[in-house]
Amino acid sequence: MRFPLFVDAVSRRSGLPPDQAATVARAVLETVVERMTGGGPTSDPTGYLPDELTDAGTGPSPADFLDRVGRRAGVDERTASVGAAAVFATLRETVTVGEFQEMVARLPAADGTTDPIPGAGETRP
DSSP states (O other), X not given: XXXXXXXXXXXXXXXXXHHHHHHXXXXXXXXXXXXXXXXXXXXXXXXXXXXXXXXXXXXXXXXXXXXXXXXXXXXXXXXXXXXXXXXXHHHHHHSOHHHHHHHHHTSBOTTSSBOOOOOTTOOOO
């Protein structure tokens, strides 16, 4: 899926105008890349980010995620929340189950550790 199609899907899911959906989607993806662990400085879990966004370092705590997205996109917390939910829902449909699980598993938990998602046949305690 190319970025314009991704943005169209985010716009439909969130109810945001396409231009705003694109801005929020970029902010969400950039913030996700910042939060990734173990992926190296050029990690881009989606393949949609512009080259200048793939050199992100370590990022905010989970509590700061939507604030960071909102500041990057220039939107309020509600818009950031709706947009982020739409981005993650679209990602979930765009990438394979394994890719999505790997991406989410690489996001740090609130305590700084990773919280891997169980693989096939595994259950959470």
